[in-house]
Amino acid sequence: MKVFIVGIAGGVGLRLARLLTADGDRVDGLHRRPEQGERLAAEGIHATHGDLTRIDAPALAALLRGTDVLVFAAGAGGEGGTSAITAIDGHGLSTAIEAARLAGVRRLLLVSAFPEAWRDREVSDTFEHYIDTKKRADAELAATELDWVILRPAALTDDPGTGRISLAPALVHTRITRDDVAATLAELVHTPRLRREILELTEGPTPITDAVQQRTRD
Numbered sequence: 001m002k003v004f005i006v007g008i009a010g011g012v013g014l015r016l017a018r019l020l021t022a023d024g025d026r027v028d029g030l031h032r033r034p035e036q037g038e039r040l041a042a043e044g045i046h047a048t049h050g051d052l053t054r055i056d057a058p059a060l061a062a063l064l065r066g067t068d069v070l071v072f073a074a075g076a077g078g079e080g081g082t083s084a085i086t087a088i089d090g091h092g093l094s095t096a097i098e099a100a101r102l103a104g105v106r107r108l109l110l111v112s113a114f115p116e117a118w119r120d121r122e123v124s125d126t127f128e129h130y131i132d133t134k135k136r137a138d139a140e141l142a143a144t145e146l147d148w149v150i151l152r153p154a155a156l157t158d159d160p161g162t163g164r165i166s167l168a169p170a171l172v173h174t175r176i177t178r179d180d181v182a183a184t185l186a187e188l189v190h191t192p193r194l195r196r197e198i199l200e201l202t203e204g205p206t207p208i209t210d211a212v213q214q215r216t217r218d
């Protein structure tokens, strides 16, 4: 299977690239900083240097030729304020959707966020804009004809993965390791019959394979 990861050098993207490469999938992706390409190559991961805010859909589509699954794991990550959030988490996804259509890629997995994340806190206007942009991106993707899956992880941590999760259409917002998010995405990549679902993801008791397979039966 050929998988293209937008945001391949990010916390989730790189973990996913490693897992898929170890599984024998062909992995490619887009990374923003030139030096990231050397680090990826040192791990045997091929990727293309490019800025999601500058690349247009036809140029991204050209990189997607032969791709079976497109994973969108990019995000502004708190840098650049509201305009960066709009450009990357918002318009960046629009570009990816259009590129998928042009390249004939049917399956798109989006790393999104809980709409009610941190509702128990006093959050900044920038964070509100982030949540609003993520929800609009979910809505845009869900309205397409693609075989999308929208994955909404809870608060991300760099703790070692547990291999166990909760995965369901509605969960209480807690936390989840980036390792376990990546492992869940890898399972979703290999489970094409799970499609057109919005799934929330937190730490939990269920082995990842079982949790994903359960979603195909409900």
Ligand SMILES: NC(=O)c1ccc[n+]([C@@H]2O[C@H](COP(=O)([O-])OP(=O)(O)OC[C@H]3O[C@@H](n4cnc5c(N)ncnc54)[C@H](OP(=O)(O)O)[C@@H]3O)[C@@H](O)[C@H]2O)c1
Binding pocket: 006, 007, 008, 009, 010, 011, 012, 013, 030, 031, 032, 033, 050, 051, 052, 053, 073, 074, 075, 076, 077, 088, 111, 112, 113, 114, 152, 153, 154, 155, 156, 157, 178
């Ligand atoms: N943090 C949380 O608690 C949380 C919770 C739920 C969901 N999420 C979402 O989960 C996703 C992945 O999280 P993460 O921890 O993996 O984030 P991350 O480490 O910040 O990775 C995001 C990647 O996107 C890349 N990117 C940003 N702008 C780009 C551009 N213009 N062109 C190309 N690539 C660009 C970044 O490049 P650089 O390496 O150059 O910065 C980075 O590698 C994010 O979209 C985030 O919104 C986060």
